[in-house]
Amino acid sequence: xxxxxxxxxxxxxxxxxxxxxxxxxxxxxxxxxxxxxxxxxxxxxxxxxxxxxxxxxxxxxxxxxxxxxxxxxxxxxxxxxxxxxxxxxxxxxxxxxxxxxxxxxxxxxxxxxxxxxxxxxxxxxxxxxxxxxxxxxxxxxxxxxxxxxxxxxxxxxx
Numbered sequence: 807x808x809x810x811x812x813x814x815x816x817x818x819x820x821x822x823x824x825x826x827x828x829x830x831x832x833x834x835x836x837x838x839x840x841x842x843x844x845x846x847x848x849x850x851x852x853x854x855x856x857x858x859x860x861x862x863x864x865x866x867x868x869x870x871x872x873x874x875x876x877x878x879x880x881x882x883x884x885x886x887x888x889x890x891x892x893x894x895x896x897x898x899x900x901x902x903x904x905x906x907x908x909x910x911x912x913x914x915x916x917x918x919x920x921x922x923x924x925x926x927x928x929x930x931x932x933x934x935x936x937x938x939x940x941x942x943x944x945x946x947x948x949x950x951x952x953x954x955x956x957x958x959x960x961x962x963x964x
Contacts, residue, residue, distance in 0.1 A: 825852030825875060829882075838862040839891075842869075843898075851875035851902070857912070858882040863891040871902030873934070879905040881912045888915050888926065894945070896928040897935065907939030915945040925950050929961065936962040 830848060834841035839861055845868040849855050852875030864887055871877040888894025894914040897903060905912065914926040926945035929935055942948045949963065 825850070825854070827854045827856060829856045829858065832861065835862055838889075840864045840866065842866045849877045851877065854878045854880060856880055856882050857885045857887075860886045860889045862889050863887065863893055864895040865893075865898075866896070866900065867898040869897060869900040869903055873902060876902040876904050876934075876936075879903070879912075881907060884911050884913070886913045888945070893925040894927060896930065897932050898928075898930040900929070900932040900935070902934045903932070904936040905938070905940060906936070907941075910939060910941040912940040913943060914940060915943040929958070933959040933961070935960070936964075938962075938964050 828849060830840060831837070832839055840847070841863075843865050847866045847869050849869065851871045855877065857879060858881070869877055924946045926942045926948050927937065928950050930951050932951075937949075951958065
């Protein structure tokens with residue numbers, strides 16, 4: 807009985823540490839945005855977050871992956887971020903996060919015919935970020951930040 811209990815505990819602990827592919831429901835403005843300014847975004851190190859459709863904006867603070875297990879954002883189809891707002895995406899105080907587009911299927915900025923986004927992508931106080939295969943369009947400022955202390959480390963844009 808003790809061995810069975812030990813095996814069950816080990817399985818439960820292992821399940822909670824395994825990386826997942828997750829889809830996060832848009833939680834703000836009637837399901838049009840992600841807003842996690844005070845933390846609480848439901849991704850753990852090693853998780854892959856699947857984005858789908860249009861987002862008015864995305865604002866996430868304190869998203870922390872690791873060097874071995876970054877948190878990776880990918881798109882399911884074409885994803886437009888910044889459809890109807892003054893900014894597209896802000897990642898604040900975050901580390902080891904990747905946003906990986908394929909054939910420029912992740913777009914930061916306003917769609918053609920809408921007022922432009924003032925800011926496309928902000929990474930305030932964040933380090934160890936990678937943004938690849940994404941498009942910036944109709945934005946006043948492409949990538950922006952407002953450091954309060956120190957220098958940024960390993961911001962990789964390509």
